Amino acid sequence: MNAIQVEHLTKRYDAVLAVDNIDFAVPLGETIGLLGGNGAGKTTTIAMLLGLIVPTSGHITILGHNMATDRFAALERMNFSSPYVALPQRLTVKENLRVYGHLYNVRQIDARIDTLARELDLGPILNRPAGQLSAGQKTRVALAKSRINQPEVLLLDEPTASLDPDTGDMVRSWLEQYRTQSGCTILLASHNMAEVERLCDRVIMLKQGRVVDRGTPDELLARYGRHDLEDVFLDIARDRRQAVPV
Amino acid sequence: MKAPHFMKAPHFMKAPHLQPMFRRIWGLMYRHLALYRRSWPRLLELMYWPILQMCIWGFTARFLTARMGSPAIMAGAVLLSGVLLWEVTLRSQMGVSISFLEEMWSRNLGHVFVSPLRPFEMLAALVAMSIIRMLIGLVPAILLAWAFYAFNLFSLGPALVLFFINLMIFGWSVALGVVSLILRHGAGAEPLAWGVLFGLAPFSAVFYPVSVLPAALQPLALMLPTTHVFEGMRAILLQGDLQWDHLAAAFGLNAVWLGGAALLFARQFHQARVRGTLMSIGE
Numbered sequence: 164m165n166a167i168q169v170e171h172l173t174k175r176y177d178a179v180l181a182v183d184n185i186d187f188a189v190p191l192g193e194t195i196g197l198l199g200g201n202g203a204g205k206t207t208t209i210a211m212l213l214g215l216i217v218p219t220s221g222h223i224t225i226l227g228h229n230m231a232t233d234r235f236a237a238l239e240r241m242n243f244s245s246p247y248v249a250l251p252q253r254l255t256v257k258e259n260l261r262v263y264g265h266l267y268n269v270r271q272i273d274a275r276i277d278t279l280a281r282e283l284d285l286g287p288i289l290n291r292p293a294g295q296l297s298a299g300q301k302t303r304v305a306l307a308k309s310r311i312n313q314p315e316v317l318l319l320d321e322p323t324a325s326l327d328p329d330t331g332d333m334v335r336s337w338l339e340q341y342r343t344q345s346g347c348t349i350l351l352a353s354h355n356m357a358e359v360e361r362l363c364d365r366v367i368m369l370k371q372g373r374v375v376d377r378g379t380p381d382e383l384l385a386r387y388g389r390h391d392l393e394d395v396f397l398d399i400a401r402d403r404r405q406a407v408p409v
Numbered sequence: 410m411k412a413p414h415f416m417k418a419p420h421f422m423k424a425p426h427l428q429p430m431f432r433r434i435w436g437l438m439y440r441h442l443a444l445y446r447r448s449w450p451r452l453l454e455l456m457y458w459p460i461l462q463m464c465i466w467g468f469t470a471r472f473l474t475a476r477m478g479s480p481a482i483m484a485g486a487v488l489l490s491g492v493l494l495w496e497v498t499l500r501s502q503m504g505v506s507i508s509f510l511e512e513m514w515s516r517n518l519g520h521v522f523v524s525p526l527r528p529f530e531m532l533a534a535l536v537a538m539s540i541i542r543m544l545i546g547l548v549p550a551i552l553l554a555w556a557f558y559a560f561n562l563f564s565l566g567p568a569l570v571l572f573f574i575n576l577m578i579f580g581w582s583v584a585l586g587v588v589s590l591i592l593r594h595g596a597g598a599e600p601l602a603w604g605v606l607f608g609l610a611p612f613s614a615v616f617y618p619v620s621v622l623p624a625a626l627q628p629l630a631l632m633l634p635t636t637h638v639f640e641g642m643r644a645i646l647l648q649g650d651l652q653w654d655h656l657a658a659a660f661g662l663n664a665v666w667l668g669g670a671a672l673l674f675a676r677q678f679h680q681a682r683v684r685g686t687l688m689s690i691g692e
Binding site for chain 1: 428429432433435436437439440443444447448511515516517519520521522523524525526527679682683684685687688
């Protein structure tokens with residue numbers, strides 16, 4: 164069964180075609196990377212998956228729920244994290260997590276917060292206002308929020324953007340561990356190719372709203388004759404080399 | 410650190426089949442209550458304007474009474490009742506609008522809208538917060554009116570409850586309209602949260618009867634539920650008469666206003682999802 168099924172998904176804003184008839188499926192338990200330059204349609208695609216944007220046409224099914232007609236049933240079983248969406252700055256970390264614990268109908272919220280605090284090393288900052296945290300601490304809090312309901316599907320929009328290499332590596336390690344332990348399906352939009360190579364089972368390359376290529380990181384490297392995904396990304400972004408049949 | 414007792418979900422929210430819905434509503438309320446718990450200036454601001462209004466009009470009424478004698482006593486009562494009841498509408502409207510703006514200012518709407526919180530649950534939480542905000546703002550003003558001017562708002566009798574309900578519903582209707590405009594026009598519509606209801610005050614006959622208005626404006630005034638509440642309030646104070654026709658009109662008009670505002674909100678919420686602006690509201 165696919166955790167996420169996207170068919171003929173299109174989003175048009177007047178003359179601008181943000182997402183152009185894309186199809187993809189994410190099997191249960193897999194981690195898929197959504198790659199593309201700025202304006203490629205990654206964020207719009209994620210927003211449509213979350214029900215924040217209504218598609219112009221096409222269908223999205225998540226965990227068997229049609230997002231056009233039954234999105235709240237799916238939203239209860241998924242979660243989302245992005246450094247571009249903030250948590251209330253004046254609330255403490257614990258209060259923020261309690262808010263989302265209630266919104267996601269989590270039972271025994273305080274015990275759940277304690278577990279997340281242990282896993283993400285939030286103990287020392289639980290009673291600090293979210294607005295006083297460093298970028299790395301905010302990212303860990305956002306990840307804790309995204310796991311508050313033990314989601315079966317997790318959508319991550321550039322989870323390590325603006326983090327120093329050490330913190331970024333810690334977040335990636337934590338994501339790897341979490342995926343292994345929980346079997347959670349993850350859709351990851353990122354510009355960090357090393358991160359995508361490390362975390363993703365498969366990759367979908369977007370350009371100007373279209374899927375221009377897809378495959379495992381190894382398949383893409385072989386197809387473009389490259390040693391790292393960054394070069395593959397640049398080949399696609401700059402139209403400088405075509406994939407070769409392998 | 411455990412949450413203080415008053416920050417725990419109330420017992421009536423624990424009915425099994427309704428529990429998830431009430432927990433989501435409580436979640437959003439908790440977010441705002443936590444904010445007020447930490448910020449005494451916010452609490453003070455809630456009380457500041459109602460008390461200020463009550464002082465200005467209370468001393469005006471006292472001055473008129475001193476100069477004009479007993480006929481002004483009743484005028485003073487009408488004035489103070491009008492001030493305090495108008496604050497019910499104003500605080501109810503601002504309670505919903507400002508709570509929504511708080512979400513927008515904290516750039517938190519993206520998380521809220523991708524949670525399982527239904528739009529009507531979000532509105533229920535904002536309405537509940539507006540009741541709390543209104544009571545925090547108004548109760549001190551009512552008590553001070555009693556202490557300073559021996560004016561007892563509760564002398565209006567049980568009808569006061571019906572007046573309160575109608576004024577709150579109208580405040581929420583206007584707030585839904587404001588939130589709809591914010592969903593449509595973003596931060597540009599923010600000032601409406603503070604100003605829009607003042608534009609309706611002259612037509613609501615808060616301090617004077619509808620008959621004072623020019624004939625052409627009277628039908629417009631009678632389309633507002635608030636007008637009927639204030640006409641009813643004056644009837645009680647001046648004639649000791651509870652006019653059910655005005656109350657019925659207020660409830661009927663409120664049903665129309667609230668229904669219209671809810672439809673407008675639902676449409677603008679959907680349109681914001683179509684335009685893809687839900688995450689960027691306020692920018």
